Amino acid sequence: xxxxxxxxxxxxxxxxxxxxxxxxxxxxxxxxxxxxxxxxxxxxxxxxxxxxxxxxxxxxxxxxxxxxxxxxxxxxxxxxxxxxxxxxxxxxxxxxxxxxxxxxxxxxxxxxxxxxxxxxxxxxxxxxxxxxxxxxxxxxxxxxxxxxxxxxxxxxxxxxxxxxxxxxxxxxxxxxxxxxxxxxxxxxxxxxxxxxxxxxxxxxxxxxxxxxxxxxxxxxxxxxxxxxxxxxxxxxxxxxxxxxxxxxxxxxxxxxxxxxxxxxxxxxxxxxxxxxxxxxxxxxxxxxxxxxxxxxxxxxxxxxxxxxxxxxxxxxxxxxxxxxxxxxxxxxxxxxxxxxxxxxxxxxxxxxxxxxxxxxxxxxxxxxxxxxxxxxxxxxxxxxxxxxxxxxxxxxxxxxxxx
Amino acid sequence: xxxxxxxxxxxxxxxxxxxxxxxxxxxxxxxxxxxxxxxxxxxxxxxxxxxxxxxxxxxxxxxxxxxxxxxxxxxxxxxxxxxxxxxxxxxxxxxxxxxxxxxxxxxxxxxxxxxxxxxxxxxxxxxxxxxxxxxxxxxxxxxxxxxxxxxxxxxxxxxxxxxxxxxxxxxxxxxxxxxxxxxxxxxxxxxxxxxxxxxxxxxxxxxxxxxxxxxxxxxxxxxxxxxxxxxxxxxxxxxxxxxxxxxxxxxxxxxxxxxxxxxxxxxxxxxxxxxxxxxxxxxxxxxxxxxxxxxxxxxxxxxxxxxxxxxxxxxxxxxxxxxxxxxxxxxxxxxxxxxxxxxxxxxxxxxxxxxxxxxxxxxxxxxxxxxxxxxxxxxxxxxxxxxxxxxxxxxxxxxxxxx
Numbered sequence: 172x173x174x175x176x177x178x179x180x181x182x183x184x185x186x187x188x189x190x191x192x193x194x195x196x197x198x199x200x201x202x203x204x205x206x207x208x209x210x211x212x213x214x215x216x217x218x219x220x221x222x223x224x225x226x227x228x229x230x231x232x233x234x235x236x237x238x239x240x241x242x243x244x245x246x247x248x249x250x251x252x253x254x255x256x257x258x259x260x261x262x263x264x265x266x267x268x269x270x271x272x273x274x275x276x277x278x279x280x281x282x283x284x285x286x287x288x289x290x291x292x293x294x295x296x297x298x299x300x301x302x303x304x305x306x307x308x309x310x311x312x313x314x315x316x317x318x319x320x321x322x323x324x325x326x327x328x329x330x331x332x333x334x335x336x337x338x339x340x341x342x343x344x345x346x347x348x349x350x351x352x353x354x355x356x357x358x359x360x361x362x363x364x365x366x367x368x369x370x371x372x373x374x375x376x377x378x379x380x381x382x383x384x385x386x387x388x389x390x391x392x393x394x395x396x397x398x399x400x401x402x403x404x405x406x407x408x409x410x411x412x413x414x415x416x417x418x419x420x421x422x423x424x425x426x427x428x429x430x431x432x433x434x435x436x437x438x439x440x441x442x443x444x445x446x447x448x449x450x451x452x453x454x455x456x457x458x459x460x461x462x463x464x465x466x467x468x469x470x471x472x473x474x475x476x477x478x479x480x481x482x483x484x485x486x487x488x489x490x491x492x493x494x495x496x497x498x499x500x501x502x503x504x505x506x507x508x509x510x511x512x513x514x515x516x517x518x519x520x521x522x523x524x525x526x527x528x529x530x531x532x533x534x535x536x537x538x539x540x541x542x543x544x545x546x547x548x549x550x551x552x553x554x555x556x557x558x559x560x561x562x563x564x565x566x567x568x569x570x571x572x573x574x
Numbered sequence: 575x576x577x578x579x580x581x582x583x584x585x586x587x588x589x590x591x592x593x594x595x596x597x598x599x600x601x602x603x604x605x606x607x608x609x610x611x612x613x614x615x616x617x618x619x620x621x622x623x624x625x626x627x628x629x630x631x632x633x634x635x636x637x638x639x640x641x642x643x644x645x646x647x648x649x650x651x652x653x654x655x656x657x658x659x660x661x662x663x664x665x666x667x668x669x670x671x672x673x674x675x676x677x678x679x680x681x682x683x684x685x686x687x688x689x690x691x692x693x694x695x696x697x698x699x700x701x702x703x704x705x706x707x708x709x710x711x712x713x714x715x716x717x718x719x720x721x722x723x724x725x726x727x728x729x730x731x732x733x734x735x736x737x738x739x740x741x742x743x744x745x746x747x748x749x750x751x752x753x754x755x756x757x758x759x760x761x762x763x764x765x766x767x768x769x770x771x772x773x774x775x776x777x778x779x780x781x782x783x784x785x786x787x788x789x790x791x792x793x794x795x796x797x798x799x800x801x802x803x804x805x806x807x808x809x810x811x812x813x814x815x816x817x818x819x820x821x822x823x824x825x826x827x828x829x830x831x832x833x834x835x836x837x838x839x840x841x842x843x844x845x846x847x848x849x850x851x852x853x854x855x856x857x858x859x860x861x862x863x864x865x866x867x868x869x870x871x872x873x874x875x876x877x878x879x880x881x882x883x884x885x886x887x888x889x890x891x892x893x894x895x896x897x898x899x900x901x902x903x904x905x906x907x908x909x910x911x912x913x914x915x916x917x918x919x920x921x922x923x924x925x926x927x928x929x930x931x932x933x934x935x936x937x938x939x940x941x942x943x944x945x946x947x948x949x950x951x952x953x954x955x956x957x958x959x960x961x962x963x964x965x966x967x968x969x970x971x972x973x974x975x976x977x
Contacts, residue, residue, distance in 0.1 A: 187627065187630040187631060190631065191631075221650065224590065224650070224654060225653075225654065225657060227590040228590060228593065228594075228654050228657050228658045228661065229657055229658060229660070229661035231661070232657045232661075233656065233657045233660050235667065236653040236654070236656050236657040236660070236667070236668055237653075237657070239649055239650075239652075239653040239668055239670070240649070240650050240653045240654065242649075243646035243649050243650055246642055246643070246645075246646050246649075247624065247627070247642075247643050247646055249642075250628075250639040250640075250642040250643045251627060251628065251631050251639070251643065253636065253639050254628060254631050254632055254635045254636045254639040254640070255631045255632060257632070257636045257639070258631065258632035258634070258635075264638065264639070265639055265642050267642070267719075269672055270717055270718070314673055315673070316670075
């Protein structure tokens with residue numbers, strides 16, 4: 172008998188009809204003689220509505236009260252699911268995070284789950300019951316409600332899978348899996364059947380909205396295989412795993428791209444130890460996210476050119492901060508907007524030489540100019556003009572046999 | 575330094591603007607150097623919306639899940655109030671019933687509060703904080719959320735006042751007090767400044783929508799004075815108390831009336847011990863509420879006439895149930911619809927003779943026919959044609975000097 176954790180996202184339970192559909196999916200797994208634990212998000216739209224109310228009350232709404240408010244969304248959706256399952260003849264009940272309990276560390280609105288109490292839960296699933304557990308939340312040491320970030324129900328599912336020692340964790344969402352690249356950008360994009368945690372981490376942080384990186388990281392740390400699947404269409408989804416066997420010898424698993432990047436180059440910076448820190452400290456303080464950073468080796472040992480990318484909307488603020496930064500001296504500033512980062516990702520590149528060359532060659536064949544390059548062990552990213560993104564994805568998709 | 579419990583009903587916190595207004599009322603009491611405990615209902619409309627969702631899921635929705643759903647309304651309104659109070663410079667936080675805790679006995683959706691934990695709460699109010707507590711709910715012995723009936727926030731306020739030993743309990747609502755009779759029925763209706771618990775109990779059960787009878791009963795048992803006041807207009811409200819002094823020597827405190835009553839008379843019932851029980855058992859089983867009951871003394875010791883009133887909508891069902899009741903035999907059934915019960919209420923009638931006569935005389939002077947009479951120590955009710963209700967209220971209001 173397998174223990175399966177099923178997680179449903181906001182759009183999956185977005186209406187009464189959707190909740191009825193979700194209960195049919197749960198019933199399907201239950202009838203296969205599995206032990207089932209369900210985690211649900213709030214019905215889509217509900218959380219935003221609650222957030223708006225808090226904003227109308229105060230432009231600096233207290234975080235603890237915020238958590239008390241938004242956590243109610245899951246309490247409602249879970250009770251509706253349990254009520255529906257009872258209606259169609261199953262034993263089911265909802266569980267809030269204080270009832271289990273799900274304990275968290277860290278600040279309100281961005282806490283992390285540290286412990287899941289499973290004593291009562293285990294007894295309940297052994298007796299054939301289907302527990303429905305509120306995602307995205309827990310309680311703090313002083314018994315107040317915390318939330319774990321907007322997409323935190325995935326994390327709840329994975330931590331539950333860990334503590335209950337589940338055999339499977341299936342994330343039902345509004346996409347039917349992870350694709351080789353964004354299907355909106357390139358119509359030959361293919362669904363990935365299996366992907367490694369690390370690859371998924373690179374995909375996630377680069378814009379694939381399927382799963383939050385922290386949840387993938389949790390799954391990796393706890394060696395929990397995740398299946399991402401659509402609750403709207405019954406197609407097989409994507410397995411996110413660390414298990415090596417049964418993988419094809421594909422070198423590149425996927426291609427991701429960003430939008431609205433901007434590039435700043437500081438030319439002729441007086442080079443001295445700590446100069447990079449001096450440049451980035453005020454940006455960090457102002458919550459400006461710096462992505463790619465490239466520093467040329469100083470030619471004469473006295474001056475250097477530093478290039479980095481940020482989001483376009485932060486460009487003006489960044490320019491101001493650099494100009495009023497008294498702790499650095501430089502010759503010139505140059506800016507570039509309407510840029511995009513295109514990345515190829517795959518654990519296969521660790522053991523396969525020549526991938527970088529093949530990427531650059533493919534882009535060159537389409538006369539796509541590369542502005543910045545940055546590499547990790549399983550990822551190569553290039554900064555190019557946003558105009559060329561579609562073309563770049565197409566040529567790379569073909570080059571690495573993803574079509 | 576006084577400890578004051580302030581309770582706000584659904585319409586009082588019915589919008590973001592209303593919540594801001596309510597926070598000004600709370601601030602007013604706080605600035606007077608009181609210790610404040612606030613109890614709030616859900617924003618009006620919210621509970622109904624949640625109930626509708628549960629109905630769409632199942633026409634027989636599980637009561638425990640129902641409680642989990644509807645209890646979220648108060649969690650949101652309380653956190654919004656606490657957030658607003660913090661915004662305007664006060665120390666405040668929300669408290670749910672599991673955090674305090676508020677323990678309850680009895681079934682889901684109609685539980686009763688048995689205990690309120692005040693240890694943390696007392697410390698908090700002594701430190702100058704304003705706790706905002708979810709009304710209408712508690713937790714059961716097995717740590718599940720319970721609710722205490724649709725208007726149960728009043729009960730929460732009264733039990734909190736009891737456990738925290740409050741000096742005052744002020745119920746803010748959308749009416750500005752208890753009136754001598756329904757102002758919609760009679761424009762000379764006057765606000766009652768002070769009313770006894772028992773009088774209020776008779777008023778409440780007869781249709782005055784100001785407070786639930788169980789809450790008045792709780793206040794009476796725990797000797798807690800209640801002030802009912804409007805959060806919309808700043809006028810003095812009504813004090814509900816058990817204290818004798820400072821009362822005027824008014825004999826009648828108020829006049830209430832019902833709508834849509836129906837009367838059934840069973841003529842020539844074979845009289846034997848237990849016959850009344852035989853008649854009412856099937857009605858009770860079918861949740862038909864019997865109000866007034868009058869049985870004539872059997873003339874020959876063998877037969878009797880039994881008259882009782884029910885709501886008009888139950889008339890057909892009641893007729894059917896009596897006709898198929900094999901355990902009774904009778905000569906004839908007679909029915910009457912479109913009737914109303916008009917009652918005069920006042921503890922003063924205990925010590926003042928002749929009230930019954932004055933009531934009947936006043937009604938006779940307007941040619942109003944009395945169909946059934948029923949009396950208690952502090953109330954006299956008569957059943958009359960609904961057409962005559964306005965006339966009856968007017969003549970009685972004048973007769974007992976309430977104008």
